[in-house]
Amino acid sequence: MGVNAQARVDLDRFWDTIQTSARIGVGRPGGLARLTLTDEDRQMRDQFVNWCKQAKLEVEVDELGSIFACRPGREPDLPPVLVGSHLDTQINGGRYDGIAGVLAGLELCRTLDELDQQTKRSIVVVNWTNEEGARFSPPMAASGGFVGRYERDWIYGLADDEGKTFGDELERIGYRGTRKATGHAVDAYFELHIEQGPLLHAENKQVGIVCGGYPSHGMRVGFAGQTAHTGPTPMDLRHNALVAAARWATAVDDIGWDFAVHDGKATAARLVAWPNKAGILSETSEAVCDVRHPDAITARVMAEKMRRAAFEAGARAGCEVTIHDEWQWGGDIFDDTLVDSLRKQAQRLDYDWRDIQSQAGHDAYFLAMKYPTAMVFTPCKNGITHNNHEHCEPHDFEPGLNILLHAVVERADR
Numbered sequence: 001m002g003v004n005a006q007a008r009v010d011l012d013r014f015w016d017t018i019q020t021s022a023r024i025g026v027g028r029p030g031g032l033a034r035l036t037l038t039d040e041d042r043q044m045r046d047q048f049v050n051w052c053k054q055a056k057l058e059v060e061v062d063e064l065g066s067i068f069a070c071r072p073g074r075e076p077d078l079p080p081v082l083v084g085s086h087l088d089t090q091i092n093g094g095r096y097d098g099i100a101g102v103l104a105g106l107e108l109c110r111t112l113d114e115l116d117q118q119t120k121r122s123i124v125v126v127n128w129t130n131e132e133g134a135r136f137s138p139p140m141a142a143s144g145g146f147v148g149r150y151e152r153d154w155i156y157g158l159a160d161d162e163g164k165t166f167g168d169e170l171e172r173i174g175y176r177g178t179r180k181a182t183g184h185a186v187d188a189y190f191e192l193h194i195e196q197g198p199l200l201h202a203e204n205k206q207v208g209i210v211c212g213g214y215p216s217h218g219m220r221v222g223f224a225g226q227t228a229h230t231g232p233t234p235m236d237l238r239h240n241a242l243v244a245a246a247r248w249a250t251a252v253d254d255i256g257w258d259f260a261v262h263d264g265k266a267t268a269a270r271l272v273a274w275p276n277k278a279g280i281l282s283e284t285s286e287a288v289c290d291v292r293h294p295d296a297i298t299a300r301v302m303a304e305k306m307r308r309a310a311f312e313a314g315a316r317a318g319c320e321v322t323i324h325d326e327w328q329w330g331g332d333i334f335d336d337t338l339v340d341s342l343r344k345q346a347q348r349l350d351y352d353w354r355d356i357q358s359q360a361g362h363d364a365y366f367l368a369m370k371y372p373t374a375m376v377f378t379p380c381k382n383g384i385t386h387n388n389h390e391h392c393e394p395h396d397f398e399p400g401l402n403i404l405l406h407a408v409v410e411r412a413d414r
Contacts, residue, residue, distance in 0.1 A: 003117055003409040005348075009401045010114075014107040015394045020047065021087070021103070022095040031388025032095060036088035036130040037065070037169035044087050045175055048102065048127060055110055057125065061177025063152055064142040065129035065170045068179065071109045073122040073412060079185035081119075081412045082371075083108060083404070084126025085193060086363060090134045094390025096194045096380065100397060102127050104192040108405050119412035121187055128363045129170075135160045137220055137270075137288060138327050143363035145181045147370040152181050161272065188338060188411050189367040192376045192404050194392060196360045198383030206399040208356035208377030209342045213330035213365060214265075217303035218290035220325040221248065221310045225318065227275065227283045238281060242273040244317035245285035251309035252289040255302055264293040264302060265359075286324070294357060296331055303328070329365040330358075338374035338411070345406045351399040360385075374407075376400045 024044045025034030034040045045067060052059050052069035060068045070080065085101025105125030112119070128146075133139025136158040144150040156167030170176040195201075200208050225239035249268035256266025266289070273285035291302035307323075314321035346353040356377055367373045378400040381391040 003112070003115060003406060007111065007115060007405065009107050009111050009398070009405055011394055011398050011401070013110065014103060014397065014401060017051065017103045017106065018095065018100065021099050025089065028092055028388035030095070031390065032089040032093045033091050034087070034089040034093065035091060035135040036132065037135065037166065037173055039173070041088055042173035042175065045127070048087060051106055052125065055106065055113065057109060060179045061175055062179040063177060063181045064145050064155060065175040065177065066142045066146065067127040069106070069125040071112065071123045073119045075120055076122050078121045079187040080122035080124045081187050081408055082124045082126050082189040082367070083191070083408055084128060084189070084363065085191050086128045086131030088130060088132050088134070090132050090386045092386065092388055093132070094385055094387060096390060096392050097196065097385055098131055098193065100194060100378065101192045104401055104404055107401060108408060111405060112409070117409075119409055120414065121412040123408060123412050130166070131363050136166045138218070138325055139361055140363050140366055141166070142181070143366040146184070147366050148182050149366055149369065186371040187414070188335070189364065189371050189373045190338070190376070190404060190408055191362060191364040191373075192378065192400050193362060194380040194385065195356070195377040195383065196380065196385040199356060200354075200377060200379035201381055201383060203354065204352070205354050205379070206351045207346060207353045207403060209339060209346060209353055210334060210358050210375035210377055211339055211355045212332045212334060213358040214292040214294055215296040215299035215328070215330040216290055216292035216361060217299060217306070217328045218288065218326070219306060219310070219323055220286065220288045222322045222324050223285045223314055223317070224320040224322070225281065225283055228281045230279055230281060233281065239318040240281045241285035241317070241319050242276065242282035244314045244319040245271050245273065245287040247313035247316060248310050249287055249289065251313060252291070252306050255291060255305050255309070259293060259298065259302055262293070262295070262298070264291070264298065266291045266302065266306070292330065292359065329361055333365065333368040334374050335368070335372035338372050338407070341407045341410060342374055342376060342403055345403045346399070349399070349402055349406070351403065353399075376404055
């Protein structure tokens with residue numbers, strides 16, 4: 001059936017939702033600090049649910065707090081088409097990362113209502129919990145749970161820096177739902193996202209069709225040492241966990257430089273230690289690092305170097321090493337048919353587009369492990385993201401929104 005070929009989203013209405021979001025969980029000037037399962041996250045969730053109910057969408061919340069807003073199709077028993085992303089942000093986040101993808105799904109449904117069009121399959125707009133992993137590691141926890149990569153109770157047990165657990169905080173903000181986290185039939189998943197890189201802006205391209213993701217490997221590693229006085233304790237009797245984590249962090253950074261010539265990257269993103277006070281050696285520490293490279297084999301080589309570096313760092317500092325968590329994602333994971341449908345719509349709508357690889361992690365990576373999945377990238381100024389100076393203009397979103405509209409409807413009318 002398809003939607004009218006001339007149909008377009010209401011860009012002003014979409015931008016109004018973006019601006020409303022930008023007033024919830026304000027961080028540094030121009031940015032957001034809306035960490036998952038905080039009071040600010042609850043406020044944004046409430047706003048999103050209210051918008052969805054006004055649009056006559058049927059709202060459900062699953063056991064991991066992800067919100068599913070369904071626009072019923074003519075044959076509602078068929079597996080639905082999902083459109084989504086996340087509403088949580090980094091601690092120094094921008095206004096668009098993830099948020100634009102969720103609100104794009106809402107705008108898509110509002111547009112179909114105005115056109116009085118009901119698709120064959122239902123369309124479900126999704127807000128995934130804890131995509132960022134800024135408060136509870138690892139990232140993309142709820143989408144990982146949705147496809148069975150993580151167990152529900154394991155996710156509930158994840159703790160933040162203050163010892164508060166995912167499960168308790170989910171209960172506290174009132175978003176521990178009853179919908180099962182796993183086992184759902186899905187026809188396809190689409191995600192719109194800002195690029196989080198500089199290519200589209202630098203090349204003046206209106207939209208990117210994501211054809212794959214950089215293979216990425218991450219680890220959360222703990223180091224166990226022993227407290228001691230910093231003055232009289234001989235060097236050969238020290239077991240300084242802070243030093244062990246620091247050695248690993250710098251070793252991982254060196255791996256990134258070793259492979260940078262072919263766009264390899266390695267990141268030491270987090271280091272915490274206890275007691276972490278002057279006058280005493282730290283007994284415990286934990287660090288989070290990751291590596292990524294456009295070539296899967298090279299990425300695995302970098303990951304093995306990262307693993308070895310952790311044990312070497314522990315040995316040099318006289319500390320025990322425990323790998324608490326590992327994850328990997330990326331590669332040639334997106335569905336060819338869906339990717340081609342996005343290209344076709346970009347060409348038909350006469351937008352200036354290019355194929356592009358994603359270098360960041362997204363909920364789409366986990367969805368692609370089980371369901372046909374595709375992504376659309378929109379430009380962001382100079383590729384600045386995870387930063388309060390992340391910036392987009394309304395016109396940056398219009399091509400991606402319209403491509404998404406037509407591709408989703410085409411798929412939902414199968």
